[in-house]
Amino acid sequence: MRIILKLATMGIIIFGVFxxxxxxxxxxxxxxxxxxxxxNRERAAxxxxxxxxxxxxxxxxxxxxxxxxxxxALSHQFPGEPDMASRAARExxxxxxxxxxxxxxxxxxxxxxxxxxxxxxxANLLDPQMNSVGIAxxxxxxxxxxxxxxxxxxxxxxxxEQEKVVQRQLQSRGLRILDYTTDARRSCVLxxxxxxxxxxxxxxxxxxxxxxxxxxxxxxxxxxxxYQGAAxxxxxxxAKFGFSSYRVAVLLYELPDKSxxxx
Numbered sequence: 001m002r003i004i005l006k007l008a009t010m011g012i013i014i015f016g017v018f019x020x021x022x023x024x025x026x027x028x029x030x031x032x033x034x035x036x037x038x039x040n041r042e043r044a045a046x047x048x049x050x051x052x053x054x055x056x057x058x059x060x061x062x063x064x065x066x067x068x069x070x071x072x073a074l075s076h077q078f079p080g081e082p083d084m085a086s087r088a089a090r091e092x093x094x095x096x097x098x099x100x101x102x103x104x105x106x107x108x109x110x111x112x113x114x115x116x117x118x119x120x121x122x123a124n125l126l127d128p129q130m131n132s133v134g135i136a137x138x139x140x141x142x143x144x145x146x147x148x149x150x151x152x153x154x155x156x157x158x159x160x161e162q163e164k165v166v167q168r169q170l171q172s173r174g175l176r177i178l179d180y181t182t183d184a185r186r187s188c189v190l191x192x193x194x195x196x197x198x199x200x201x202x203x204x205x206x207x208x209x210x211x212x213x214x215x216x217x218x219x220x221x222x223x224x225x226x227y228q229g230a231a232x233x234x235x236x237x238x239a240k241f242g243f244s245s246y247r248v249a250v251l252l253y254e255l256p257d258k259s260x261x262x263x
Contacts, residue, residue, distance in 0.1 A: 031107070031111075032135045034112070035108050035137075035146065035148065036135055038109070039133065039148070042116065042125060042126065043125070048126060051131060051133040051150070053133065054093060054132035054133060054149075054151065054153060055134065056088065056134065057088055057091070057132060057134025058135060058136055058149075059136075060084075060090070060149055061134045061135055061136035062138075062147075063087065064081075064136075064147050065138040065147040068102065068104070068138060068145035069138035069145040070138075084098065084100050084149065093151060094153060094154060095132075095151035095153050095154065096152045096154055096209030096210060097129060097152045097209075098150065098151045099127065099150045099151075100148065100149050101148040102146065102147050102148075103115060104143055104146070105144055106143065107144065108146070111146045115148075124150055125148075127150065129152045130150040130152055131152055131153055132150070132151045132152070133148060133150050134149045135148050135149075157246075159234040160234075162211060162246055162248065163234050166211060166250065170222070170230045170232065173214075173219075174228075175252075176228060176229045178198070178231045179231075181231060181233055183198050183200075183231060184231040184249045184251050185235070185249065187203060188233060198251075200231070200252055200253055201227060201252055201253055202221060202251070202252040204217065204221075204249070204250045205248070208246055209246070211246055211248075226254060227252040227253060228253065228254065229253035229254075231251040233249040233251075234246070234248060234249075235247035235249055
């Protein structure tokens with residue numbers, strides 16, 4: 001998990017008017033859409049996957065953009081304001097990583113050019129891990145205050161779906177999946193202990209923002225060749241502040257060789 005916060009150069013311009021907000025995907029030629037299309041054009045030109053519009057991120061960006069315009073300053077967090085991850089989580093976003101760009105300028109195109117010329121902001125725009133974005137702009141006089149919130153968003157998987165993902169990975173490493181799922185689930189509250197009728201040889205509980213890979217410790221255990229069977233249980237998540245985190249219990253078993261009558 002990671003949070004990336006890149007501060008833009010701060011600028012102060014004084015106007016005697018209140019900000020007017022445009023946000024979300026209000027119109028196809030609006031400034032948010034121009035920034036959205038520009039970001040995806042840059043990514044596509046480099047063979048990167050395009051970003052999907054994320055409504056919770058856009059709402060979090062809108063609230064922050066309004067503050068930027070009201071205070072006539074650039075910041076990722078003002079005194080008394082929740083941090084960026086908390087703002088996104090409050091709107092319902094779920095993610096394994098999150099990043100933000102802020103800037104002010106006279107037009108959407110100038111804002112995008114600023115970000116592309118700044119290495120930290122350019123890195124956020126072209127980060128291959130990011131798959132979602134929410135963009136908002138608040139206007140104060142002739143100046144646009146823009147916020148781009150990027151995230152690696154993850155969908156919610158059911159308990160069974162989580163277990164199947166891990167089971168497939170264990171099977172691909174030659175393990176037999178045992179029907180001891182209930183035992184594995186019960187072990188979730190036992191801090192690497194086990195509960196049930198089938199005593200495992202090794203127990204591992206782990207938390208991860210992504211189920212795409214197995215923990216290195218588990219992989220090394222499997223590669224040792226000692227274990228032939230496994231049971232998987234999905235544990236209740238302890239995700240906080242919007243960060244998606246899966247908790248998994250894996251029980252490994254040494255199975256008797258049925259071809260050997262002495263076992």
